[in-house]
Amino acid sequence: MNMKPATAKISSSALKHNIQVIKQKAPNSKIIAVVKANAYGHGVVFASSVLEPLVDGFGVARLEEALALRANGIIKPILLLEGFFSPKDLPIMAVSNIQTVVHNEEQLVALEQAELSNPIKVWLKIDTGMHRLGVHLAQVDDFYQRLKACENIAPELGFVSHFSRADELDSDYTQCQLSRFLTATENKVGERSIAASGGILFWADSHLDWIRPGIIMYGISPNERIGKEYGLKPVMTLTSSLIAVREHQQGEPVGYGGVWVSPTKTKIGVVAIGYGDGYPRNIPENTPVYVNGRLVPIVGRVSMDMLTVDLGINSQDVVGDEVILWGKELPIEEIANKTGLLSYELITKLTPRVLTEYID
Secondary structure: OOOOOOEEEEEHHHHHHHHHHHHHHOOOOEEEEEOHHHHHHOOHHHHHHHHOOOOOEEEEOOHHHHHHHHHOOOOOOEEEOOOOOOOOHHHHHHHHOEEEEEOOHHHHHHHHHOOOOOOEOEEEEEOOOOOOOOEOHHHHHHHHHHHHHOOOEOOOOEEEOOOOOOOOOOOOHHHHHHHHHHHHHOOOOOEEEEEOHHHHHHOHHHOOOEEOOOHHHHOOOOOOOOHHHHOOOOOEEEEEEEEEEEEEOOOOEEOHHHOEEOOOOEEEEEEOOOHHHOOOOOOOOOOEEEEOOEEEEEEOOOOOOOEEEEOOOOOOOOOOOEEEEEOOOOOHHHHHHHHOOOHHHHHHOOOOOOEEEEEO
16 A cells, blocks of 8 residues: 655646746746745745746745745846845845845835945836835836935846736736836836736737746646646646545535535545645535546545545545646646636645655
């Protein structure tokens, strides 16, 4: 008996394939590979080492993430997409060659007042309509002049913004944001970036100098369609094993609360994965898993360490058989659509208990 518990199988060849697809879509743009949140759950050390020869820089959310990349030998530029959180971070960033977004007055003042060994490359974040981070359009000129005058800031400024509705192909809001960005930065010297995954796939005019692929690098679509439709391959396959196959009588419940009662005599499979591994507890009944070439439904409540599936009365599945929760055979987008959760949330919620296996 040789059963594997919950395991995320991560494919370097799929990751390399997806970068090539991205390069074909935006051949004239440089690439900031977004590896925040542990490379969207795929393992930041693995992802960054595979990607470093293929991209021009990396994007992270927190300074700790940037320093972890440096500690693992990454030498390409790293950009803090939310900027720095404390003036104390600035000397560390200067020494470690970490670039930063500036999106508010407090950050600008901290840069103006710091004493640094060498200047830091800064990207001015402009709010073009997301209304989350960024300086207002009316402030851009003032910030630009002060950034240019500050000796702690490297002379080659960048400009960055972020789309809020790039996955909505019938909305003109993305075009409106792009126009605002181009207007705010015209006659200013510096490279520009506004396209993340949705912009890369759907808004070719937005590719500009730099693109920032995130979810699509990992083979997952930013909308409800499936990555395969855009030529992408899923980098992660989430698997586990059947740890029990049980005869189950008609009219009997399974799991906590007895929320599911079998309408017929059947066989129930018990799978070694649950919400303690990050698989959602409140997943809707009949969400599929893939076993031995077919989809079978989850029945009953997901427990901390296990979930149960209805294998069917004539099934031949045995203890130890592999179960795929998502991957090439069962796209994560289908699980997202079924559950109302985002693919982003599903992959980043996996807990450290899930084993990681790097393949090819």
